[in-house]
Amino acid sequence: MREKATTLYLGPQHPGITGNMMVKLKVEGDTIQSASTHVGYLHRGFEKLMERRNWLQSFTILCRICVPEPDPNEENFARAVESIEGREVPERAKWIRAMVLELARIGTYLLWFAGQSGSAGLYTMGQWSIGDRDYILDLFEELTGGRIYHMYIWPGGVRRDLPKGFKDKVLQTMDYLEKRLVQYDKLMFDNTIFQKRAKGIGWIDPAKAIEWGVVGAPLRAAGIASDVRKDDPYEIYDKLDFELGHATTSDVWGRSQVRRFEIEQSINMVRQIMDKMPEGEYYNRIPNPMKWEVPPGEAYVKTESARGEFGFYVVSDGSNKPRRVHVKGPAYVHAVTLLEDLLKGANISDVSFIMNSLGTCPPEIER
Amino acid sequence: MAFFDIKGLVNPLSTLKQFGNKPHTVEYPKKHKETADRYRGLHFNDLEACIGCGNCSTICMNEAIDMIHLDNIEGSEGDSGLRPRVDNGRCCWCALCVEVCPTGSLNMTKQDIFISSDADAFLWTPGVSNPEGKDILSFTSDEKTSLSLFDRVPMPEMEGEERVKSFAETMLYYTEEAAREEASRCISCSLCTEVCPDHMHIPEYINAIARGEDEDSIRIIYDNNPLGEMCGKVCTRRCEDVCALQVRGDAVAIRWLKEYAMSRAETADILKEIVNPDIQPANGKKIGIVGGGPAGLTAGYYLALKGFDVTIFEANEYAGGMVMYGIPKYRLPMDSLNKQIDYMKSIGVKIQFNTKVGKDISFDDIYKNHDAVFVGVGFQKPYNIGIDGEEANGVIPAVSLLFDVNSGKTPDLGHKVVVIGGGNVAIDGARVSRRLGSEVVIMYRRRVEDMPADWEEIEGAEVEAVDIMPQTIPIEIISDENNKVTGIKYLKAEMKADAGGGRPRPVPIEGSEAIMEVSTVIGAIGQEADYSFLSDEYMNKIEINRGRMVVNDQQQTKDPKIFAGGDAVNRTADAISAIADGYRAVKAIEKWLMK
Known part of the structure; x- marks a missing residue:
């Protein structure tokens, strides 16, 4: 007997992602015929809120746009404002920023390990990598005073200098994580079950990837070497020696390989940064925040976040508040439009698995 | 990879080795993880140091901070009597309130856990709700990290030697650029407005200057002061004594900013056009x-x-x-x-x-x-100095000297002038005498820091080579046979604590009597x-x-x-x-x- 198609509502809470997002699935048996994504559960209107906050107040909202990796938001906003204002950033601050961004990337990839393996039923990996991510968060706590929301990179530089002994702690944590990667390999990447789940799943057509707006690890896994850090270096990335992750399979497996490789690269980059970071000032003070007016102008800046190219468009009309802030994040492309396509013909149990491989971050979709 | 990849199936079992490892987690509540030195935990406010300026409340983008009255805190000059109350249900721990606190009284602590079933308990008055917080301060701001701008834009002044050659203004006053920069330091807390006898709209006119709207600023000043330019030059500016920024830095130059705004109207006609009164x-x-x-x-x-x-x-x-x-x-x-x-x-x-x-x-x-x-x-009407020999020729009250000089006269004071007193009038008398070509000594009973004169005036006198002799008590004016002043007899004094708890009193030192040769004595000890x-x-x-x-x-x-x-x-x-x-x-x- 032929089974009738049924509608399945996956979410808004489900294990695939950090945040709330729903996917409406038309399934026959456990095969998806069509999928439509539903967002809006997390909408807080950050872009609009910033139009009602002064420039410094806006800085505290930004980090919430992506909970697992708030720092590219801060860096983007700071750099956009600096570019409109023409404000100089001390050299040391640029190195500190790059360090923060790379630590954030490592932390986010660790969180992604947990989601990717967890949605395949491999829960041990999640416990390990979330636990290890906490060592990164410890570093953030020491540096910025906050574990998740750092509110650290602000226009003009960074908020505080490195605390005493911080460099050693960072290097120790990097050594520890590097050793852990070997164990991760044994548990996850060399694991036949994981490999069988990941290979051939969630295939993105490399020929259409750019047309669709795919960025970040999914694009690099499709064999296209694209990374803002290389293509359009910001802060001090042109002074670092690193390679991009590369794969050609364009599936979940390829994407996981890219991330696995890049976490190693980031560890390496943090070491280079700690080695080369110059002494000096860390902050070029802004005017009185109550009266800080940014001259009229606009700027589009982008960073390579753990999810891919991440852009901020900031407009000032010369007042003490942003006239417009527009956030261009990868999650919107990946998880709202691309996902619908990828899910056609997939198995129900692979929905969360595929979503994870795209680096879906609902709060960023909903900014 | 074959379907049965033995390595790939056995590898994950290596996890089992972890059983022997020490756990990473701490057992709360048996053990509490120590937070970092910079941790942004619950707020603590030093209620004594806080002046209730409300800057924390203004910057809070979550509107989590209200300024409230506390039972045991009275307002005073330079203290609104209000203290911040944080709604911990709204706070996002960004600590901008700490960064903009001009006094440094509001800080964050290491306290990261607060549990209550009472929703109102989350309305938290830092310093009252957690007096123990002072021992666990973590995220703080100092002069370097604070976002308050503590340094005043310097006022250009005439060189000391140039000054005494004429009666030209010694202050060269702010340029437009300098005034905008100085005005932008103001945090609009209004503590100054409270203490100004005339309750001028100080933050408002300073904001207008910061925005570049000088004419607006003039109109705001004229709302309750028709002598704004005069005040801009010579006001006793009690407002600056209570400026929130003077706790850790320099007060906003309120007086000079007023001068800047008012001097934009160069003539009475322009002033009338700008003020355009109803x-x-x-x-x-x-x-x-x-x-x-x-x-x-x-x-x-x-x-x-x-x-x-x-x-x-x-x-x-x-x-x-x-x-x-x-x-x-x-x-x-x-x-x-x-x-x-x-x-x-x-x-x-x-x-x-x-x-x-x-x-x-x-x-x-x-x-x-x-x-x-x-x-x-x-x-x-000046007071008499009240010492022997006062009726001699060459003993002049400071106000009379100032009146004569301001009326266009140039009295001859001789080679050396002694001014008696420590107020603004004494300093004025001394600096005018310098301009009339005399050497000048100021005799004052107490210490320099006790002088009631404006510190900027005292500094001005020092720059103009006026010799200030503190702790000096004149006892007799000496004159020659023509009743012309020739000298002044005085005693040195030491400061003794007042038994009644008042300010220290000058007590003459026995045997310290001395005579100074002078040609003129100027009394400046008050008027009626x-x-x-x-x-x-x-x-x-x-x-x-x-x-x-x-x-x-x-x-x-x-x-x-x-x-x-x-x-x-x-x-x-x-x-x-x-x-x-x-x-x-x-x-x-x-x-x-x-x-």
């Missing part, structure tokens, strides 16, 4: 004002705007009173003051110059021909009012207590038709208090006459 139609009531000083001019200006027929009776050739004749021209040039007075005349204030009440016109005439009288006579223009009848009607006219909070004397203000009424005896008196009297006179 003058009420004549109401038929006549007001007579005795004395054209700051109090009388202020009353006259605002009464004229309200449609009253105002006449000011001024004894001298120019209006301004002590401000015109008692303040040296290097601080307040005549043109500046005359510009402000010309503008007042242009809106209908009538001034009868060279009309001394009691001599050229009787007070009785004024009283009978007007519906109300405002008396603003000031303190013009001269009420000789009042007949006994009026003296009885108006109560006078210790040299001051007694008024109610409406500036009204015992005779309801007579209002009074200025030095002859208030104890602070400065121009801004006189302006405040005049402004208050306007409202009272209007209320009393137009009821």
Whole structure:
């Protein structure tokens, strides 16, 4: 007997992602015929809120746009404002920023390990990598005073200098994580079950990837070497020696390989940064925040976040508040439009698995 | 990879080795993980150091901070008496409140856990809710990290040697750029407005300057002060003493900013065009004002705007009173003051110059021909120094010297002048004497830090090579056979703690007596009012207590038709208090006459 198609509502809470997002699935048996994504559960209107906050107040909202990796938001906003204002950033601050961004990337990839393996039923990996991510968060706590929301990179530089002994702690944590990667390999990447789940799943057509707006690890896994850090270096990335992750399979497996490789690269980059970071000032003070007016102008800046190219468009009309802030994040492309396509013909149990491989971050979709 | 990849199946089992490892987690609540030194936990506020400026509340983008009254905290000058209360349900721990706290009293602690079933418990008054917080401060701000701008934009000044060559203004005042920068430091807390006798709208006019709207700034100043430029140059600026920024840095240069704004209007006509006042139609009531000083001019200006027929009776050739004749021209040039007075005349204030009440016109005439009288006579009569030899030639009261010099005379003071006193008038006398070519010594009973004069004036005197001799008590003026001053005998003093708990007292040191050769002695130990223009009848009607006219909070004397203000009424005896008196009297006179 032929089974009738049924509608399945996956979410808004489900294990695939950090945040709330729903996917409406038309399934026959456990095969998806069509999928439509539903967002809006997390909408807080950050872009609009910033139009009602002064420039410094806006800085505290930004980090919430992506909970697992708030720092590219801060860096983007700071750099956009600096570019409109023409404000100089001390050299040391640029190195500190790059360090923060790379630590954030490592932390986010660790969180992604947990989601990717967890949605395949491999829960041990999640416990390990979330636990290890906490060592990164410890570093953030020491540096910025906050574990998740750092509110650290602000226009003009960074908020505080490195605390005493911080460099050693960072290097120790990097050594520890590097050793852990070997164990991760044994548990996850060399694991036949994981490999069988990941290979051939969630295939993105490399020929259409750019047309669709795919960025970040999914694009690099499709064999296209694209990374803002290389293509359009910001802060001090042109002074670092690193390679991009590369794969050609364009599936979940390829994407996981890219991330696995890049976490190693980031560890390496943090070491280079700690080695080369110059002494000096860390902050070029802004005017009185109550009266800080940014001259009229606009700027589009982008960073390579753990999810891919991440852009901020900031407009000032010369007042003490942003006239417009527009956030261009990868999650919107990946998880709202691309996902619908990828899910056609997939198995129900692979929905969360595929979503994870795209680096879906609902709060960023909903900014 | 074959379907049965043995390695790939066995590898994950290596996880089992982890069983022997120590866990990464801590067992809460048995053990509490120590937070980092910079942790942004719950707030703590040092209630003593906090001045209730409310900057934390202003910057909070979550509107989580309210400024509230606490039972045991009284407001005072420079302290609003309010303290922040944080709604921990709204707080996002960004710690911007810490970064903008001008006093550094508000900080964050290491406390990361707070549990309560009572929703109201999350309304948290830092410092009250967690007194133990002071020992676990973590995220704090210091002078380097604070977002308050503690450094004042320096005021350009004339070089010391150049200054004493003329009576040109020593302050060169802010340029447009400097004024904008200085104005932008203000955090608009309004503590200054509270303490200003006239309650000028200080944050508002400073904000206007910061925005580049100088004309707006002038209009805001003119709302309750018609002598803004004068105040901008010579005000005693109690506002700056309470500026939130002076706790850890330099106060905003409120006085110089006012000067900057007012000097944008270069002539009385331009001033009139900018202020563009709304003058009420004549109401038929006549007001007579005795004395054209700051109090009388202020009353006259605002009464004229309200449609009253105002006449000011001024004894001298120019209006301004002590401000015109008692303040040296290097601080307040005549043109500046005359510009402000010309503008007042242009809106209908009538001034009868060279009309001394009691001599050229009787007070009785004024009283009978007007519906109300405002008396603003000031303190013009100097006190005697009170030592032997005071009647010698060459002993001059400072106010007389200032009057003569401001009237265009250049008295010859000889080679060396000694000034007795430590107030602004003493410093003025000393600096004027320097400009007349004499060597100058100031003798003051107490220490330099005890001098009531403005610190900037004292600094100015030092730059101009005035020799300040603190802890020096003059005891006798010595003169020659022609009764001409030749020297001054004095004692050195040491400071002894006051048994009554008052400020330390100077006690003469035995055997320290010395004589200094001088050609002129200038006394500057205070003035009093001269009420000789009042007949006994009026003296009885108006109560006078210790040299001051007694008024109610409406500036009204015992005779309801007579209002009074200025030095002859208030104890602070400065121009801004006189302006405040005049402004208050306007409202009272209007209320009393137009009821």
